[in-house]
Amino acid sequence: MDFTLSRRISGVQGSIIRELFKLGVDPNMISFGGGNPSAETFPVAEIAEIIDRVLKDNPISVLQYGLSEGYPPLREYMKQYLAKKGIDFEKNDLLILSGAQQCCDLVTKALVNEGDVVLTEDPAFIGCLNTFRTYGAKLVGVPMEDDGMDLAALEAALEANPNAKLLYMIPNFQNPTGGTTSSEKRAKIYALCAAHGVAIYEDDPYGEIRFSGTPLPPIKAGDSEGIVFYAGSFSKVMAPAFRLGYLVFPKELLQPITVGKQSTDVHSNTLLQHVCYEYMTGYDFEGHLEKARAVYRKKCAHMLAEMDAKFHPDIHFTRPEGGLFIMAYLPGGKDAQPFVRKGIEKGVLTVPGVAFMADTNGVSSGFRLNYSMPSDEQITRGIDILGALTHDYLAEKR
Ligand SMILES: Cc1ncc(COP(=O)(O)O)c(C=O)c1O
Structure with missing residues (x-):
């Protein structure tokens, strides 16, 4: 054919x-x-031990269909974990999704129409760039400097693209540059996006593996305007084959993002969500x-x-x-x-x-x-x- x-x-x-x-x-x-x-x-040894235990103690709940929103104890635990980093769960919600990659997919599915502009750090992670492309977005790159985007170029891109929907950025140890967006630039990028009514997609799969310097709060922690989506991942702190990550987003989007998840893969892997929860709460994470x-x-x-x-x-x-x-x-x-x-x-x-x-x-x-x-x-x-x-x-x- x-x-x-x-x-x-x-x-x-x-x-x-x-x-x-x-x-x-x-x-x-x-x-x-x-x-x-x-x-x-x-x-590895701890994962084997937990899988063995949950299969013996709880076989039905780890093998049956689960909730699209994620395994409730893990979801609640991740909210507490991120609240300690300053993220507010009065106005935001969190879903456990199939990797940070799916977080990007579902936000794009929910917000971006064909022809909409997505501004992006340039260069940036190809997996997410391809997600934006598959939804028909027009990508507009903002060149990177060692401490984050070139702000004059970002401002010009915002002015030139009034139909921009999202700004894609990886503030910690960017893929591919390895650079970190400075706190001054984080504040300015936020203010510029808020002024232009453009949402920020903050992709943070590496944030937990900071090995030097001072940790910076996520942009989402200062999101008074409710414009930031924050994605994290278990790939670099547990194992990438788990395909587990989490998305924080303004509460009012819970229904469309959950429906988007249902029509993609119903729910994320239940057994491995149990493993993450047991490991984070019962071992020395x-x-x-x-x-x-x-x-x-x-x-x-x-x-x-x-x-x-x-x-x-x-x-x-x-x-x-x-x-x-x-x-x-x-x-x-x-x-x-x-x-x-x-x-x-x-x-x-x-x-x-x-x-x-x-x-x-x-x-x-x-x-x-x-x-x-x-x-x-x-x-x-x-x-x-x-x-x-x-x-x-x-x-x-x-
Ligand atoms: C910047 C960035 N975002 C997202 C991902 C995807 O992460 P996950 O394995 O959680 O889907 C990666 C993986 O390398 C990445 O580098």
Whole structure:
């Protein structure tokens, strides 16, 4: 049969990262291209113990259909957890959803019509950019600086796009840049969006894995106008295969978002919601987070030290305070794709910044490096190779 693809899907390209992943499978390739959390951080023994127990004690409730809103004790617990970070649950509600990815999907489904503008940090997480694309949104990128969006560019984008519905941002340890939006910029971004009547989608899957610096309150914590959606995830603090996350949103949207969830996947995995709840309330969750932070702190420090020693000094790179990624930039705004290709030829995989851009035909001088998955030895060898390439690259340019 001759299928005609829907407009929703036909405009969306497959992710360059998925293509690059295939190269990462080559055992000889050193991959800084992935984005998975380190498997060292999964609490495997405790998960096994809890699953065993809940299946014995409570088999029906963990195997039967559950509520679309989420497992009630976990939902209540997450409200208390986030209230401690300053989020108000008088005016907001929370749903347990199938990962932060689904949080984005359901907010877009509820609010964005075909042709509406979604403003986004540029570059930003491709999974959410593709969600906006599949709903027919027009993406308008706002360039990133090390401490968050370029505010003058944001203001100009808000002025130029009166039909903008949402601003997409990842304030903590951004994917792909690794940067954190400063508290000054958070306040200004909020004020600008409130003045222009644009909602903010605050995507925070990495917030719990801050390994240095001072934690900043979520933008949602100061949301006096009720314009912020806040998404968190269990992927980086439990395991990504759980496919669990949570969305905080203005209470009046409970019904449409719940209906959106029902028509997508009915409810999130009940057994694993029990596991999260039991683990957070019956085990040392804070101790677990500390251990995970220590893993990433060490890996990030190692990669940064290698880059400081081996990269050409004209290559700028971010210094993350958490999360999984560093972004490096070639000087002069030059397209990083040929450099990334050379790295691959020499056996080191990174992801060119263009993969994360609102305009996929744009040019990015950045390339993303992941430090959570490679071993220490792979980081040393891989940065040796990339470092030599940065010197070759700059020698050629002179
Ligand atoms: C910025 C960002 N948002 C959302 C997600 C999706 O998270 P989840 O696994 O909870 O769906 C990711 C995953 O890498 C991410 O980097």
